[in-house]
Amino acid sequence: MNSKNVPFYKPQGNEVELFEHAYNNQLPLLIKGPTGCGKTRFIRHMAAKLDRELYTVACHDDLTAADLVGRHLINEQGTYWCDGPLTRAVREGAICYLDEVVEARKDTTVVLHPLTDDRRILPIERTGETLEAPDEFMLVVSYNPGYQNLLKGMKPSTRQRFTGVSFEFPDKQTEIYVLLAETDVDKATAEKLVSLANAMRALKDHDLEEAASTRLLIYAATLIASGLPIQQACKAAMVEPLTDDKETIDALMEVVNALLG
Amino acid sequence: MEERVGEIWHNFITRMADKNYPEAEVKLVDIKKTVGVFFRALGGDGALSVLQTDASEYSSERGLLRRIARSTEKYEFAWLDEGALRLPEVIDYFATKTLNKELYLWLAALSSIPKQSADWLLDNQQRTQLALRAYPGLKALYQRLLNAHLSQRPEIDKISKAERAAEVLIVAALKNPGSVSELPPSKYMPRLVLLWLHPSPPVSQTEVAKDLGDSDNQRSGQEKDATDIGKKQAKRVETPEVARGLITIRMENLFTWGEFANMDRSTDDDEDPDNAKDVAKDLDELAIARNQRASKVQMKFDLDLPSEAMDDEILASGILLPEWDWKTQTLIENKCQVVSLVSSHEQDTQLPEHLKATAKKLRNQFQAITPARTWHYAQNDGQEIDMDAYLKYKTDALAGHSDGKVNLYKSLDSGARDLSCLLLADLSLSTDTWVNDDSRVIDVIQDSLYLFAESLKATGDRFGMYGFSSRKTNPIRIHTLKAFDEPYNGQIRSRIADIKPGYYTRMGAGIRHATSLLKNQVAMQQLLLVLTDGKPNDLDQYEGRYGIEDTKQAILSAKALGLKVFCVTIDEKANDYLPNLFGANGYSLVKKVTDLPKMLPMLYARLTI
Numbered sequence: 001m002n003s004k005n006v007p008f009y010k011p012q013g014n015e016v017e018l019f020e021h022a023y024n025n026q027l028p029l030l031i032k033g034p035t036g037c038g039k040t041r042f043i044r045h046m047a048a049k050l051d052r053e054l055y056t057v058a059c060h061d062d063l064t065a066a067d068l069v070g071r072h073l074i075n076e077q078g079t080y081w082c083d084g085p086l087t088r089a090v091r092e093g094a095i096c097y098l099d100e101v102v103e104a105r106k107d108t109t110v111v112l113h114p115l116t117d118d119r120r121i122l123p124i125e126r127t128g129e130t131l132e133a134p135d136e137f138m139l140v141v142s143y144n145p146g147y148q149n150l151l152k153g154m155k156p157s158t159r160q161r162f163t164g165v166s167f168e169f170p171d172k173q174t175e176i177y178v179l180l181a182e183t184d185v186d187k188a189t190a191e192k193l194v195s196l197a198n199a200m201r202a203l204k205d206h207d208l209e210e211a212a213s214t215r216l217l218i219y220a221a222t223l224i225a226s227g228l229p230i231q232q233a234c235k236a237a238m239v240e241p242l243t244d245d246k247e248t249i250d251a252l253m254e255v256v257n258a259l260l261g
Numbered sequence: 262m263e264e265r266v267g268e269i270w271h272n273f274i275t276r277m278a279d280k281n282y283p284e285a286e287v288k289l290v291d292i293k294k295t296v297g298v299f300f301r302a303l304g305g306d307g308a309l310s311v312l313q314t315d316a317s318e319y320s321s322e323r324g325l326l327r328r329i330a331r332s333t334e335k336y337e338f339a340w341l342d343e344g345a346l347r348l349p350e351v352i353d354y355f356a357t358k359t360l361n362k363e364l365y366l367w368l369a370a371l372s373s374i375p376k377q378s379a380d381w382l383l384d385n386q387q388r389t390q391l392a393l394r395a396y397p398g399l400k401a402l403y404q405r406l407l408n409a410h411l412s413q414r415p416e417i418d419k420i421s422k423a424e425r426a427a428e429v430l431i432v433a434a435l436k437n438p439g440s441v442s443e444l445p446p447s448k449y450m451p452r453l454v455l456l457w458l459h460p461s462p463p464v465s466q467t468e469v470a471k472d473l474g475d476s477d478n479q480r481s482g483q484e485k486d487a488t489d490i491g492k493k494q495a496k497r498v499e500t501p502e503v504a505r506g507l508i509t510i511r512m513e514n515l516f517t518w519g520e521f522a523n524m525d526r527s528t529d530d531d532e533d534p535d536n537a538k539d540v541a542k543d544l545d546e547l548a549i550a551r552n553q554r555a556s557k558v559q560m561k562f563d564l565d566l567p568s569e570a571m572d573d574e575i576l577a578s579g580i581l582l583p584e585w586d587w588k589t590q591t592l593i594e595n596k597c598q599v600v601s602l603v604s605s606h607e608q609d610t611q612l613p614e615h616l617k618a619t620a621k622k623l624r625n626q627f628q629a630i631t632p633a634r635t636w637h638y639a640q641n642d643g644q645e646i647d648m649d650a651y652l653k654y655k656t657d658a659l660a661g662h663s664d665g666k667v668n669l670y671k672s673l674d675s676g677a678r679d680l681s682c683l684l685l686a687d688l689s690l691s692t693d694t695w696v697n698d699d700s701r702v703i704d705v706i707q708d709s710l711y712l713f714a715e716s717l718k719a720t721g722d723r724f725g726m727y728g729f730s731s732r733k734t735n736p737i738r739i740h741t742l743k744a745f746d747e748p749y750n751g752q753i754r755s756r757i758a759d760i761k762p763g764y765y766t767r768m769g770a771g772i773r774h775a776t777s778l779l780k781n782q783v784a785m786q787q788l789l790l791v792l793t794d795g796k797p798n799d800l801d802q803y804e805g806r807y808g809i810e811d812t813k814q815a816i817l818s819a820k821a822l823g824l825k826v827f828c829v830t831i832d833e834k835a836n837d838y839l840p841n842l843f844g845a846n847g848y849s850l851v852k853k854v855t856d857l858p859k860m861l862p863m864l865y866a867r868l869t870i
Contacts, residue, residue, distance in 0.1 A: 064644050064673075065644070066643075066645070071646075074654075074669050199304070202304060207298045207301065209846055247295060248294065251295035251297070251298030251302075254299050255303070258398040258399050259398055
């Protein structure tokens with residue numbers, strides 16, 4: 001893989017160095033941050049940079065340990081074993097990324113335990129195998145601390161096995177840089193969009209469940225760059241996705257009008 | 262007859278005098294939410310709610326008609342105080358609805374900018390400049406409002422010479438904000454400027470504190486014992502006007518009794534200072550504050566409280582809890598004292614007749630949703646192979662009659678839950694209000710508690726139920742209705758039957774105590790449900806922002822301990838303050854109060870499944 005294929009990522013802080021150090025020392029990493037702030041992009045970037053295969057698992061509440069480790073399947077000849085993404089990553093020495101790990105069932109995360117301490121092993125109960133993770137294998141999990149189901153959270157015993165890094169939305173300059181790099185929008189528009197996003201982020205928890213993400217900003221900028229008028233683009237990409245409430249939509253549009261002119 | 266004629270004349274002449282546009286009016290209630298979001302997005306404090314302002318007297322020079330119409334002019338100005346953004350109830354100054362709405366937005370935008378200067382003229386100009394610079398989109402809006410407003414301002418040759426200079430400067434200041442630094446002295450205020458904020462907003466506590474801080478020597482004279490009426494303690498006081506000199510106590514300045522309270526009795530204004538003095542004699546503590554123009558007397562009484570305290574057995578007392586003071590941003594340790602109570606006449610009590618049918622239905626529903634973790638066989642996907650299904654499949658295939666079914670897996674679904682829930686019910690005196698002809702809020706809460714307990718018993722989740730009320734910081738009364746380790750039975754029902762409204766709502770303390778009870782429960786998930794009928798309030802400064810901020814801190818620390826906090830309210834105004842306290846998804850408003858008993862178990866189900 002050459003550098004051209006490395007997905008664009010603009011670091012917010014020291015996360016790149018941190019990731020590299022964690023990787024070199026075989027430590028698992030926990031990434032926290034609001035939705036759309038660049039967690040997944042960061043990991044894709046790092047995987048490409050370190051020239052490792054990346055296995056991404058989007059966790060959901062029906063995700064079982066078997067979905068991660070693997071299970072027996074059936075074909076005409078009989079049963080055969082099929083590796084799950086985690087097992088495959090361990091065998092190949094790849095990076096395994098569990099997105100929104102809190103969504104997964106509690107028992108699921110327990111299979112991660114022997115992998116995330118100094119043993120670095122993955123016992124596969126059903127086949128009697130015990131895989132030892134090569135040095136190149138790395139486990140990365142992420143979750144969004146802002147959005148949680150009332151009853152979902154990460155068990156402290158699981159959390160404690162990870163090194164952690166918090167992501168926030170990038171600061172103004174970084175976010176403008178990201179917009180310019182990701183889309184064909186001009187600098188003045190990018191600046192306006194970023195100040196709009198920051199105004200809307202002030203509404204989190206009070207009027208909005210979630211803050212306008214960098215991802216939404218990029219959507220808006222993309223729409224603008226492809227010719228949609230700025231107000232309409234903002235409505236489509238930054239207002240409608242955040243709320244269903246008519247009054248809040250109207251209010252946000254007033255904010256859009258006030259800031260963009 | 263005379264009255265009727267007078268009324269017609271009044272209406273006629275005020276209509277002549279007011280050049281407003283009632284057909285284009287925009288009401289605050291209709292756009293409150295929009296204005297609120299707008300204000301906060303522009304950097305306004307999320308803890309502030311949007312409220313309507315009171316009319317303030319404003320004496321500018323007036324035309325003949327206006328003078329005939331009214332003796333004094335009153336206007337509703339916008340201003341920001343420590344608790345709220347205050348905007349006029351209705352705006353109908355302009356001919357179109359759009360312009361009137363835009364004026365609301367403009368006033369909110371101006372308010373979102375921090376105070377620039379103590380001088381009204383400079384402050385408004387600088388805020389305007391900053392707003393236009395920060396939000397380019399407002400330029401066009403301001404221009405539209407400005408044009409409309411300028412066309413309404415009096416023509417320069419129709420006003421008296423004395424006011425002309427001021428008028429010219431005001432217009433200049435509006436057109437080029439920042440260009441005017443001073444107005445010529447005059448006995449009138451300049452003609453009303455719709456686009457600006459309140460010329461002299463009522464002073465907020467924080468500002469007073471700042472003023473006092475700025476001039477310590479002034480302050481020292483004011484905290485005085487009111488010696489002429491015996492030993493009275495005087496509280497936070499106010500800068501006296503220099504001309505009046507230093508005084509021990511001025512009765513028309515009597516602002517609160519006991520402690521600050523929102524009971525405005527402005528009609529009783531200092532007609533008879535002796536009365537106030539008599540009242541003051543009976544007090545432990547007096548607080549005296551500065552008045553703007555007319556002095557106001559505000560009083561709050563320690564209301565006649567039911568004697569429920571007599572009925573209850575004190576389980577424990579002396580648990581001390583901290584309280585958050587937002588003004589100093591510190592947590593004051595050991596501020597509140599908890600008294601834990603349990604009803605003293607416990608007997609085996611049956612569920613009230615009118616709830617039996619509903620309770621049965623709920624029990625059945627809750628039993629059905631009780632998640633037991635079981636293997637589901639013959640699934641088309643699952644963690645394990647279903648050996649029976651596989652064997653059958655294989656033998657069928659060997660025998661040559663495969664039916665093509667491939668449901669060969671088994672899966673383990675819906676895990677048992679490990680959940681503790683504490684229901685904290687507000688039992689303050691406000692629950693004594695009647696919701697309809699047959700029941701009070703407290704009755705509805707009582708029914709809710711019954712049905713909640715019936716439902717939770719069916720799920721098998723561990724739960725506790727507590728009630729709370731308070732009278733200042735001591736005591737915080739915590740009524741144990743059901744402790745976690747007690748089984749739900751007739752005894753518990755008799756405690757529920759025994760609840761009575763009383764005292765006030767020191768919600769922060771209630772939540773902190775509930776947190777300490779709940780965090781000791783061994784369970785993977787701990788859920789704190791708060792059931793209330795209104796804002797946090799108490800006799801002391803807990804009314805208003807203090808209470809809101811303390812409650813917020815209590816919730817934050819509960820969340821920090823890993824508890825899930827959810828609020829169920831029947832207060833229709835809850836949307837103004839609960840999002841700030843519990844988060845947009847952290848509460849639920851039950852609009853029809855009588856639905857609460859049925860809604861509560863359903864809400865619980867929705868939250869935890």
